[in-house]
Amino acid sequence: MRLRRHRPEPDNRPAPVHAKPAPKTAAAAINRINPFIFGLFGALGVLVALTIGGIITQLGTVLVYIGFAIFLALGLDPIIAFLERRFSIPRGGSVAIVVAAVLLVFAGVILAIVPILVEQITNLIDNGPQMVADIQASGWYKDLTNLFGATFEDAAAAVLDFVQDPSNLLNIGGGVLAVGSGIAGGFTGVTIVLILTLYFMASLRSMKKVAARFVPAYQRDTFSSLVEDVSGAVGRYVIGQVSLAAVNGVLSLIVLSIIGAPVPALLALIAFIGSMIPLVGTLSASIINALICLVVSPLTAIIAFGYYLVYMQIEAYVLSPRIMSKAVAVPGSLVVIAAVAGGALGGIAGALVAIPVAASIIIIVQKVLFPAQDSKTSAPGGFTGR
Missing domain, CATH: 1.20.1440 (de novo design (two linked rop proteins))
Known part of the structure; x- marks a missing residue:
């Protein structure tokens, strides 16, 4: 009796569809991105960078104030530590003593300079003509006049013409206002720095602890x-x-x-x-x-x-x-x-x-x-x- 050989039935199932192989490099993946989307995101990135740069530029003065206040606080911190260590004064009391001393020194400088400046400016206005006459009568002025001839007289006439012109007086007034606004801005900056220094001195230790929390343990x-x-x-x-x-x-x-x-x-x-x-x-x-x-x-x-x-x-x-x-x-x-x-x-x-x-x-x-x-x-x- 002969045995029949078993023949496998043909597989009529559809062949599996293989996925398209993934790109092997990052450059190939980038090439598949829509150029418009790629350019759009690139332009947005540049715009964000320019915006951040503009914000930092606008805040430049504020950042300088903060940095200056931090370094003042660091400079005064050894004095506070000395008061804590030598006289056993709590940190709050030491900060108050140092701040009071700094404010007294600042007020003393202002009180010592402002009255003298006002007095000197008043004397300059009152004694201006006499000072000009004294300078013209001095020996070094005569020597320069003999050396350069009528140059000084022409310069004096030009100065008089400038002062007598009302438009020039308006320009001088505008310059004085600009100087005054600059002084006011400087006083405001000093006040801001002093206030920030007070806060930084009081919280310097806690600031150091918080900064350490950003570092791994x-x-x-x-x-x-x-x-x-x-x-x-x-x-x-x-x-x-x-x-x-x-x-x-x-x-x-x-x-x-x-x-x-x-x-x-x-x-x-x-x-x-x-x-x-x-x-x-x-x-x-x-x-x-x-x-x-x-x-x-x-x-x-x-x-x-x-x-x-x-x-x-x-x-x-x-x-x-x-x-x-x-x-x-x-x-x-x-x-x-x-x-x-x-x-x-x-x-x-x-x-x-x-x-x-x-x-x-x-x-x-x-x-x-x-x-x-x-x-x-x-x-x-x-x-x-x-």
Whole structure:
């Protein structure tokens, strides 16, 4: 008996439809996107970036105020810590004492300068003709007149014609209003900075704790240590710079009062503000004060500039090394670059904040970047470079 071989029945089911293979590269996926949609999203991204840039530009002054207030708070925080540690005063009481002292100093400066400015301007208006006559009767004016001939008389006639023109008087009035509005804006900015400084001093510790919460838990100790190092160094730097500026302001007030400079209190304030900007600030303030002393006589200006030359040498080689020995050492080239960049971005306030920012960057580089690079003793993958 023969066995029949079993034949498999033919499979009449339709063949499965295989999915189209996915593109292998990101470029192939992008090529499949509709060009119109791709361009639309690209244009929206550019528009959002421009909007964010415009917002940051509009808020530039506010950001400078915030940065300046933070660095003032960091600069005053060592004093608060000293009061807490030495006299066992609670932090709230220490903050209140420091704020009261700062407000008293600020009010004292205003009360010392504003009345003198009003008096000097009044004297200038009342004694203007007599001052012109005294200048014309002086020996150096006669020598210049003999040297240049009738140039000075022509210049005086031009000045009289300018003053007698009503349209020019209106322009002068507009300029005075612009200066007044600028002073009012500066006073408003100082008030905002003082208020922000008060809040930052009271909540500085909580701000540090909140900032640490943004860092993973295993890195919080390192981050907190780095924040304390940065804040401490910046605080010491600010206190040291304010001390140098105070020395320059007090000595300027004494010397300029002795030599008979005009408005010595205002010139001392200019010297104080200028000394807050290392290297370039002291020199700039010295030149400004010497030029203002030309109103009295060239000899007074020469004496003032000679004093500032001597003081700058003493500050560079005696005062600054002693006062700033515990602060972060910032190279001179970085000081100049930071001061110029900060001044271009935020004016005087930006220049004042720029130096502590540079000091903070140096600390971060020394504490984070350099140790990370020093720990890399071998190249990735065992490559030795041979």
